[in-house]
Amino acid sequence: MKVVVVAGIPGSGSTTVLKGALVDLDYEHVNYGDVMLEIAQKRDIVQDRDSMRKLSPEVQKEVQREAAKSIRERAKQSNIIVDTHCTIKTPLGFLPGLPPWVLEELQPDQFVLVEADGDEILIRRISDTTRTRDMEKLQDINLHQQMNRSVAMAYAALTGATVQIIQNHDDQLDETVERMIETLK
Amino acid sequence: MKVVVVAGIPGSGSTTVLKGALVDLDYEHVNYGDVMLEIAQKRDIVQDRDSMRKLSPEVQKEVQREAAKSIRERAKQSNIIVDTHCTIKTPLGFLPGLPPWVLEELQPDQFVLVEADGDEILIRRISDTTRTRDMEKLQDINLHQQMNRSVAMAYAALTGATVQIIQNHDDQLDETVERMIETLK
């Protein structure tokens, strides 16, 4: 059984593509943040998602590690997709979504990066009125995607996992979903 | 004595450049796949190269690790060039050619990436009628070279080795060979 990490920056459409692909595939779809929340609630250190970010860095790290361990455990029963981020853009810079204490426990077999052209992402974000997102410039979007490619290759060097890049261009969702299915099956 | 990894995507001309450079240099030239085959044959688990890919992933990993160890051993006697790939393009994505269990044993001192412009590589592949290769689009060629640069820098961060990029443009083989000699001597 394998653990696959699927990632994409906001507006890449990674979740949409993944949902389309998983209809026909036998995977358990796991959201990393949800698993962290469950673990923190079991330990009785948070009530809800909002209080997660108030935890001290050390405790957050511990919960992250536990979450990774628990996900790897589940991979004994079924194939697992982890929906997460390669890097999170913070005011302090790009934060790796899979720091060493997570990567060691999670031991992913495959990374899939869903991308789109910078301008496609820009327009998708503007059109999405359901979320309030900080508007990024085209070059910031391109930089974020570039940094994700780099860090994904570093994760690959650290684990031996493969890295697939899937382009999710406008009006080609069927082809993109097909490509995702080919990659995951 | 040092271990140098030389890599380039198909059509980069890495092997040609390397052969030209090694005429004047004191290196043992090792093909990673050959060493793996030798080891598997000694263990009596395969007869020929074709059966190598039928080995289970665990056994392949073990053979890979053994090969790396044996190459590092040889570096006690002479300088070693390992001709291999930074990443291998597979249907599941870019597979790191030097996963952690190889890198730890091989401990390379230097990486040399031979590159060319995407269109040069495209035309070389089309002109090469001796091999049947899947035809890749220009952007796929460029992506593969970019991913190799990223993973090479990750290998460097993991080992402390240097990374040299050598451009092998059309009709400049002498200069390219000269640059390779300067890098290796």
Added chain:
Amino acid sequence: MKVVVVAGIPGSGSTTVLKGALVDLDYEHVNYGDVMLEIAQKRDIVQDRDSMRKLSPEVQKEVQREAAKSIRERAKQSNIIVDTHCTIKTPLGFLPGLPPWVLEELQPDQFVLVEADGDEILIRRISDTTRTRDMEKLQDINLHQQMNRSVAMAYAALTGATVQIIQNHDDQLDETVERMIETLK
């Protein structure tokens, strides 16, 4: 207390930006090379900076590791900025400035890369008559910055640290310093 690594290729203006930012911040500013020299002098193995490069690679490695350890120690008392290089361009290729034996001891919390457009850097280098620098072509400057981004993301994957990219364009020093302050405070 945190350890921040600030880096930029020659002509990026990283030191100028850093000096401007540190006026208003509570950081100890450490030059990696200076710390290495101190340690080597204490051990009585060198007299001056010039003899540092004559040390054997093994001894250099040992001194590098000691320097990293000593800097991390100081971070118990105050926030530390380490002014160093992501990669050093050598005749053998790009040498990682923070090889594993340094990274393990230093455990940086944050990387800040100061960049500028390739042509800005080219013209700054030409105008700087106080140093004799090997003149690099525009594409070499761009390549060096790209390799630094890649290796920085590998350092991030290895440590969990964030990576910030700050553009230091001509005639915008105040804005750049402001951005550095926001990143460091």
